[in-house]
Amino acid sequence: MSLLDQIVPVKDSAMAELAQAGDLGMLDQAKGRYLGPEGRFTALMKQLGTLPKEDRPLAGKAINAAKIEIESALAARRSELELQALIPKEPTDFTLPGRRRFPGRLHPLTQVTHDIVRCFRKLGFAVADGPEIEDEYHCFDALNTPADHPARDSQDTFFLEQRAGGGSLLRTHTSSVQIRVMSSQPPPVRIVVPGRVYRRDNADATHNPTFHQIEGLYVDKAVTVADLKGTVEFVFKELLGDEVKLRFRPHYFSYTEPSFEIDFSSSLTRKMGKEWLEIAGCGMVHPKVFEAVGYDPEQWSGWAFGFGIERVAMIRYGIPDIRLFYENDVRFLRQF
Amino acid sequence: MKITYQWLRQYVEFPWTPEELAERLTMLGLEVEAVERQSGDFEGVVVAQVMSREKHPNADKLSVCRVYDGTGERQIVCGAQNFQAGDKVPLIVPGASLPSKPGEAAFIIKVGKIRGVESQGMMCSAEELGLPPKEDGLWILEASATVGQAFAEHMGRRGSDVIYDLEITPNRPDLNSLLGIAREVAAVTGNPLRIPSVDFSSDQTSGFASMTGPVSELMKVRIEAPDLCPRYTARVICGVKVGPSPDWLRSTLEKVGLRSINNVVDVTNYVMLETGQPLHAFDSHLVAKGASGVPTIVVRAASDGEIFVTLDGQHRKLSHEMLLIADEEKGIALAGVMGGRNTEIHENTVDILLESACFKPTPIRRTSKTLGLRTDASYRFERGSDVEICDWASQRAVKLILETAGGNLASGVVDEYPMTEIAKAILLRHAKVGQLLGVEIPDARQVAILASLGFEVLPAETEALPGCAIFGVPSFRVDIKREADLIEEIARLFGVDKIPSTPPRGCVGAHAFDSVYDELMGVRGLLSAAGLSEAQGQTLIGDEAAGWAVGAEGMTGLSNPLSAEMNVLRPSLLPGLLDSLRHNASRKNGDVGLFEIGRVFPFINGKVEEHRRVALALTGERAPSFWSGTDREARCNAYDLKGILEDFFEAFGLKSMVYTRRVESDPLFHESAVIALGGKVVLGEMGLVHPMLAKIHGLRDPVLMAELNLDLLLARRHAAKHFKPLPQFPSVRRDVAMGVAEAISHDAVLQAVRQARATHLDSVELFDVFRGKGLAEGAKSVAYAFTYRHPDRTLTDAEVNLAHEKLVAHLVRQLQATVR
Incomplete structure (x- = not known):
């Protein structure tokens, strides 16, 4: 058979094998069988030199055309197979659980604190803090607490050992920060103070020796009870929803006069079977407190209010036991 | 303080239901902590009057009556024959039930038709009311009976009542009494306060004619500590008959939780509840005679180590800080706290010496605290009692003792009152009220409110001061000290709910911590994004746990810890986090990543420090469980923790951190490294918790922890960020x-x-x-x-x-x- 006659059958056979190759490996093998050093098509090209000179142009042209055809078929098949290789072997089961990353959560007390801080900041309050180890002056005396008030007793308040400074105690409320801030800056004052406080109570479902309070203080010219009510209502509506109702009951705190306790009523309290639930204490800063920090009570007036963060968190999330906050069980922490 | 609805009514009239009273008291600042309803005898039975009696149209033996029950007329069908129009009878109203015999169901009265005629209740016989049978038919009551009165009341039996438990704030000792509370109610309603009579001469039973002589000849009082006892009054009643109290007295005391002892002691308790003034009765024959030949009361400081037996039989060891009521030989009462066994009233007592005194709060509080003995009396004296009420309360008690125990009162009173307290007067600027409350209250209204509470305008002083008024402070209001206190009274009675709410006003607050707060929230955000949840640990931990982090010399202890598990302030956050890991492991949560931001209180160089730290803890599986993959079981190791720290430092703006392996051993860490900024400024440490320690805490997997000084971290960070051009050419x-x-x-x-x-x-x-x-x-x-x-x-x-x-x-x- 003449060389010229062999070209088309070899080419056709090559084209068929390339088309049949099921993956990239088989394709490379097929390529080797035709275009490799020992390949059948390579053999034809080698024969070209043995032809008489006058026959060569025609045969050469035919071989070239065939080679181009094979190579483009090879390239086409290769890209086809490459694409196939990228496609996953098995279909995805979209109902299978995904691979979780579980970012950490902020502690519920942090979340509640931050929500409260955000409400106050909308009103231009700055966040303030102070030491947790306090002295009697900042925790009691300057807040007009009588010398023999039970809160000052070692029954109720933690005192540090002698070598740590006589009379040093763990602050029993964040109100000590009122004194520190007012003593160090002139009025007006507008601060919100979140922080840890300590009472000498044995731990039970509603007590922990360590807990958190947050407190707002506003001192300016002509501040009134009406301002206090307006701000308290704003903060609690932001915090607990517009439907919340508040009432102010006369009460007694040594550092405010007049003093009130605040009860709220909402679907949350009704769920707990109560119309009113006590949530905070407040009042107008006592003139004696102003005198202690060197503010003139004739010039300035102000209000303060404060409440327990655990209590708000317990009401808000329906948490029955305060100790859960301090156990740090991850199943608890991940719920918030 | 417990009061009852009916008892309060004796001192003031008010138009409120029991529920409304609770609400009113709460809004006055007397928070109602509990309400208890007590059903009485003869529930639903009232004294009624028959207005007319007609024959029943369908029955010969029945009659149809119109009966007035005090509020309206009812139609009653009745089978009895022994009565006529105008008679007063017990009537039971529908809904109430007749007393049942043992084993029988109670018979509930309903509105029903008897032979076609409606009957709205039932007129009763004595037998039907569970009392001994009287005449045949209805019980015809005496003509003087009050129509509409509860039958129980008519009979002097216990009526239904509502008992309130009130929280009295410590600044208002005057409210620890029925009269004090009634005074508030009177001020709100405008109704008069009904102060009980102390008029003995009108009393028929006391037999003054045979009294034994003036009291000043029967006894003496000597106050040796006038600064602690400003006033001591005493009266003597001779010939009393000690016995059980009458029903009204016993049941009143029992309703508010006091046990009835005998008529004399019960009266002293009753008057204490009524007036707020504690009283004490001694058997005067047991009080030793002094030099003058008569029993002599000495008010003096106790001697150190003096032993005294109180009423409850306890032997009490006294100190010189305590105030003692004594005679010339021995102590006879712990002043203001509890009487003594040696002079107590007993069934054979005939002559009594009645004390009504004023003691200062401090010695009473000290005595009560040192001895662990709290009584109704000490509770009241600790909070401050009204010096002016001593004599009145004594007269009131005398009147009731004469009524209930008989006897003769020695005339006059021994009243040692060496230094009369000067009444306080306070200036109120009317304009100031509006300035503080944010609501305009007319001057006249301000004066009226204060007057209703017993504050009287002093006209002579007031005249010279336009826009102002000077008020005399009643002696029972020990809490009123300055203008703001008067304004509070006005706000309370005016009604806080009537003060408008004004929207928050503009002003920008400033405090150095404000930006720190944001930085701390930033740290929280970064660490939670790294997969750690935020923990909150106890500040107070045990010295044993604290010992994992520092030596004993580095701990700050409490002088009054609650327990050995909470006796020091945490010197580090790590022991607390380790305990949280333990808690989780014990609940089968083995895979835990936590961080905590909080303060620590190490004792360094002779003083306690307080600074912020952040701590991290990691244990268990590296990744949340998944159903495929080769290293599914991989546990966290030190490099996981370090990776979190590196990410955190980079994002937080801290560069060139050097981790230097520690050579010295450490109770907490098996292997650890010091983390220092630029190799110089030590920021904290990280390490692998000692496997033995982990095992003790129930932790099987490696436990990695780190702790950093957060104050230093904040000071050293470079939060400012600068853009670096992206590379243009290949690498x-x-x-x-x-x-x-x-x-x-x-x-x-x-x-x-x-x-x-x-x-x-x-x-x-x-x-x-x-x-x-x-x-x-x-x-x-x-x-x-x-x-x-x-x-x-x-x-x-x-x-x-x-x-x-x-x-x-x-x-x-x-x-x-x-x-x-």
Whole structure:
């Protein structure tokens, strides 16, 4: 058979094998069988030199055309197979659980604190803090607490050992920060103070020796009870929803006069079977407190209010036991 | 303080239901903590009057009556024959039930038709009411009976009542009495306060004619500590008959939780509840006679170590700080706290000496606290009692003792009152009220409110001061000290709910902590994004746990701890976090990542410090469980924790952190490193918790923890960020694997790389560490990728090769490395 006659059958056979190759490996093998050093098509090209000179142009042209055809078929098949290789072997089961990353959560007390801080900041309050180890002056005396008030007793308040400074105690409320801030800056004052406080109570479902309070203080010219009510209502509506109702009951705190306790009523309290639930204490800063920090009570007036963060968190999330906050069980922490 | 609805009504009229009273008291500042309803005898039975009696249209033996029950007329069908129009009878109303005989169901009265005629209740016989049978038919009551009165009341039996438990704030001792509370109610309603009579002469039973003489001849009082006892009054009643109290007295005391003892003691308790003034009765024959030949009361300080037996039979050891009521020989009462066994009233007592005195709060509080003895009396004196009420309360008690126990009162009173208290007067500027409350209250209204509470305007002083008024403060209001206190009274009675709410006003607050707060929230955000949940630990921990972090000298202890598990302030957050891991492990949560931000209180250089730290803890599986993959079971190790720290430092703006392995041992960590900024400023530590310690805490997997000084972290961070242009030209990477000695650290390699100063070197990255096959003992293979880049052009292979070969040669020399 003449060389010229062999070209088309070899080419056709090559084209068929390339088309049949099921993956990239088989394709490379097929390529080797035709275009490799020992390949059948390579053999034809080698024969070209043995032809008489006058026959060569025609045969050469035919071989070239065939080679181009094979190579483009090879390239086409290769890209086809490459694409196939990228496609996953098995279909995805979209109902299978995904691979979780579980970012950490902020502690519920942090979340509640931050929500409260955000409400106050909308009103231009700055966040303030102070030491947790306090002295009697900042925790009691300057807040007009009588010398023999039970809160000052070692029954109720933690005192540090002698070598740590006589009379040093763990602050029993964040109100000590009122004194520190007012003593160090002139009025007006507008601060919100979140922080840890300590009472000498044995731990039970509603007590922990360590807990958190947050407190707002506003001192300016002509501040009134009406301002206090307006701000308290704003903060609690932001915090607990517009439907919340508040009432102010006369009460007694040594550092405010007049003093009130605040009860709220909402679907949350009704769920707990109560119309009113006590949530905070407040009042107008006592003139004696102003005198202690060197503010003139004739010039300035102000209000303060404060409440327990655990209590708000317990009401808000329906948490029955305060100790859960301090156990740090991850199943608890991940719920918030 | 417990009161009852009916009892309060004796002192003031009010138009409120029991529920409304609770609400009113709460809004006055007397928070109602509990309400208890007590059903009485003859529930639903009232004194009624028959207005007309007609024959029943369908029955011969029945009659149809119109009966007035005090509020309206009812139609009653009745079968009895022994009555006529105008008679007063007990009537039971529908809904109430007749007393049942044992074993029978109660018979509930309903509205029903009897032979076609409706009957709205039932007129009763004595037998039907469970009383001994009287005449045949209805019980016809005496003509003087009050129509509409509860039958129980008519009979002097216990009626239904509502008992309130009130929280009295410590500033208002005057409210620890029925009269004090009634005064508030009177002020709100405008109704008069009904003060009980203390008029003895109108009393028929006391028989004054035979009294034994003036009291001043029967006894003496000597106050040796007038600063602690400003007033002491005494009266003597002779010939009393001690016995059980009458029903009204016993049941009143029992309703508010007091046990009935005998008529004399019960009266002293009753008057204490009524007036707030504690009283005490002594058997006067048991009080020793003094030099003057009559019993003598001495008010003096106790002697140190003096033993005294109180009423409850306890032997009490006294000190000189306590105030004692004594005679010339012995103590007879712990002043203001409890009487003594040696002079108590007993069934044979005939003559009594009645004390009504005023003691200062301080000695009473001290006595009560030191002895652990709290009584109704000490509770009231501790809070401050009204010096002016002593004599009145004594008269009131005398009247009731004469009524209930008989006897003769010695005339007059012994009233030792050496220094009369000066009444306080306070100036109120009417304008100030509006300025503080934010609501205008007319001046006249202000005066009226204060007057209703017993504050009287002093007209002479007031006249000269326009826009102002001077008020005399009643002696029972020990809490009123200045103008703001008067304004509070006005606000309370005016009604806080009537003060408008004004929207928050503009003003910008400022405090240095404000920005720190945001930075702390930033730290929280970064660490929670790294997969750690935020923990809140106890500030108070046990010294044993604290000992994992610091030595005993580094702890700050409490002088009054609650328990050994909470006796020091945490010197570090790590013991607390370890305990949280333990808690989780015990609940089968083995995979835990936590962080905590909080204050620690280490004792350093002779003083307690207080600063913020952040701590991290990691244990268990590296990734949340998944259903596929080869390293599903992988546990966290030190590099997981370090990775979190590195991410955190980078995002927080802290560079060039150096981790130096600790050589010295540590109770907490098996292996640990000090973390220092630039190798100099120590920020904290990280490490692998000692496996033995982990095991003690029930933790099986490796436990990694780190703690950093947050104050320092905040001070040293560079939060400001600057844009660095993105590279325009491609980089070239060359990898090298080297065999080096185990002791050569990654830091040592990096240092050698820096020394080599390879041109165009852009970055170095470790991508493999390998030990074992093909390596000598004590050697490891480390593989690094070096990236070369020129900012302005593409580097040629030749340039890179030249630089890289020089670098490798340097490393081989410097680290005694072999290129693999």
